[in-house]
Amino acid sequence: MKETSKSRRTFLLSGLLSSLTAFGAMMLYPVWRFIMPPKVPESTQNSVKAAKVNELEPNSGKVFPFGSKPAILIRLGNGEYRAFTAVCTHLQCTVQYRKDFKLIWCACHNGRFDMNGNVVSGPPPLPLEPFEVAISGSDIIVSKRA
Amino acid sequence: MDKLKKLSNWFEVRIDLSGVKKFSDKKVVPVHQQHFWYAIGGITLFLFITQIVTGILLLLYYRPAADSAYESVQFIMTSVRFGWLIRSIHSWGANLMIFFLFVHMFSTFFMKAYRKPREMTWISGAILLILALAFGFSGYLLPWNKLAFFATKVGTEMAAVVPGVGKHILIFLRGGEDVTGATLTRFFGFHVALLPMTTFFVLLIHLVLIQAQGMSVPPTLEKEYKKNPKTMKFFPDFILRDAVGWLAVLGLLGVLAALFPWELGEKADRFASAPMGIKPEWYFVFLFQTLKYIPGRIFSLNGEALAIFAIGLGVLFWVSVPFFDRRAQKNLPSKAFTLIGIVLIIYIIVLTTISYFFSS
Numbered sequence: 001m002k003e004t005s006k007s008r009r010t011f012l013l014s015g016l017l018s019s020l021t022a023f024g025a026m027m028l029y030p031v032w033r034f035i036m037p038p039k040v041p042e043s044t045q046n047s048v049k050a051a052k053v054n055e056l057e058p059n060s061g062k063v064f065p066f067g068s069k070p071a072i073l074i075r076l077g078n079g080e081y082r083a084f085t086a087v088c089t090h091l092q093c094t095v096q097y098r099k100d101f102k103l104i105w106c107a108c109h110n111g112r113f114d115m116n117g118n119v120v121s122g123p124p125p126l127p128l129e130p131f132e133v134a135i136s137g138s139d140i141i142v143s144k145r146a
Numbered sequence: 147m148d149k150l151k152k153l154s155n156w157f158e159v160r161i162d163l164s165g166v167k168k169f170s171d172k173k174v175v176p177v178h179q180q181h182f183w184y185a186i187g188g189i190t191l192f193l194f195i196t197q198i199v200t201g202i203l204l205l206l207y208y209r210p211a212a213d214s215a216y217e218s219v220q221f222i223m224t225s226v227r228f229g230w231l232i233r234s235i236h237s238w239g240a241n242l243m244i245f246f247l248f249v250h251m252f253s254t255f256f257m258k259a260y261r262k263p264r265e266m267t268w269i270s271g272a273i274l275l276i277l278a279l280a281f282g283f284s285g286y287l288l289p290w291n292k293l294a295f296f297a298t299k300v301g302t303e304m305a306a307v308v309p310g311v312g313k314h315i316l317i318f319l320r321g322g323e324d325v326t327g328a329t330l331t332r333f334f335g336f337h338v339a340l341l342p343m344t345t346f347f348v349l350l351i352h353l354v355l356i357q358a359q360g361m362s363v364p365p366t367l368e369k370e371y372k373k374n375p376k377t378m379k380f381f382p383d384f385i386l387r388d389a390v391g392w393l394a395v396l397g398l399l400g401v402l403a404a405l406f407p408w409e410l411g412e413k414a415d416r417f418a419s420a421p422m423g424i425k426p427e428w429y430f431v432f433l434f435q436t437l438k439y440i441p442g443r444i445f446s447l448n449g450e451a452l453a454i455f456a457i458g459l460g461v462l463f464w465v466s467v468p469f470f471d472r473r474a475q476k477n478l479p480s481k482a483f484t485l486i487g488i489v490l491i492i493y494i495i496v497l498t499t500i501s502y503f504f505s506s
Contacts, residue, residue, distance in 0.1 A: 035318060036314070036317060042323075063417060068324065070416070089442075091303040091450070093299060094296070094417075095420075096420070107421060108424055109438045123442050123450065125448060125449065125450070
């Protein structure tokens with residue numbers, strides 16, 4: 001008789017615990033889903049008008065919006081244009097062109113990249129993604145590489 | 147005086163406060179060569195109270211949205227009467243509070259106040275420091291200026307290196323993939339609701355533990371203290387001495403706010419480069435400088451992830467110090483842990499100095 005009542009108690013207790021766990025999960029699931037923001041479709045823009053021809057002096061750069069991210073257009077000393085993502089591969093700061101170094105530089109942790117986007121020094125683990133640059137009439141068009 | 151007595155009687159008839167009265171009559175604070183360190187915790191608490199008061203006042207005008215946050219702080223600083231004072235006291239107070247928290251933490255560390263039975267007091271204090279840093283980090287973004295924008299970008303990006311759940315933490319913190327207006331709204335929520343509520347409970351535990359266990363006497367002075375125990379009544383003697391410290395800090399806050407009103411900077415622009423000389427708040431600078439020295443790859447592993455993992459382990463070790471310092475638990479001198487504390491202070495000072503004066 002005693003054994004029966006003990007096993008019944010254990011059974012009821014485990015039932016209660018399972019229901020409480022299920023109830024807790026049921027309460028927490030919508031909260032968890034609520035705090036994680038819904039996915040916003042990313043911009044599928046593949047090319048953008050970055051600047052006007054002659055807007056940039058030789059040996060200078062400009063950060064411009066490429067979809068929802070910043071990108072950088074650089075005019076080298078010889079007049080040639082280069083473009084890259086402006087998001088540093090280290091901790092996502094926005095890079096800039098440094099005339100004095102003739103390099104792309106990240107002010108956050110002193111990461112430096114050359115004119116091919118490769119890491120020269122500092123903590124960035126990967127190069128900057130390069131973009132294509134084309135001139136169409138008076139506009140400079142920057143597009144993602146295929 | 148009679149009226150005061152009447153009022154006290156009115157309460158006593160309704161609520162039995164004899165226990166509290168007995169406790170406050172009996173409570174004493176040890177007096178020894180280093181007892182002035184006991185005041186630092188009270189100063190920190192006082193600064194926390196000023197943060198609550200000024201924070202509530204700022205809420206009357208602040209607007210937590212990307213297109214209006216900066217403008218609302220500008221309005222507070224330029225148009226609201228004494229707005230510059232309230233905001234500057236809030237900003238200076240936050241920095242002073244964290245400074246005194248560090249002083250309080252290191253003073254209790256060196257006095258080995260974490261020995262049995264005060265392990266939980268140490269742990270709750272360490273959690274309070276982490277909460278204060280979270281307050282600082284979330285509050286820093288609220289004016290929505292350029293420096294804050296990039297500091298938040300870097301700070302939240304660091305969460306992404308946690309294996310497995312990093313990306314989820316990042317999205318949770320930012321309210322999306324990037325730092326946007328959604329991040330500002332979230333940080334506002336953390337700063338004015340989640341963190342204060344959590345801090346309130348942890349602080350309550352910390353204070354109850356201190357009241358229940360009393361102040362710890364450093365092991366170096368314990369023998370002498372036990373032979374000749376000198377004490378001071380907590381109420382009103384210690385409280386009144388504490389109040390002098392609070393008044394001095396309030397004066398310092400007023401002077402700092404009046405002479406050096408907190409700057410607002412330039413409005414955040416998602417498509418602008420990170421400004422030159424960008425730095426987080428001073429209490430994160432030693433970590434920021436450490437990250438500058440870590441190469442991108444260490445033995446084909448992500449250097450950043452390794453560094454953040456090491457920092458995490460360091461924090462965990464620091465919080466669990468009462469359980470590692472076995473010698474202190476047995477009331478024996480524990481020079482190794484004292485040395486760890488000294489090395490940590492030197493490390494913080496040296497890296498912060500390099501970052502401010504000798505770094506590009």
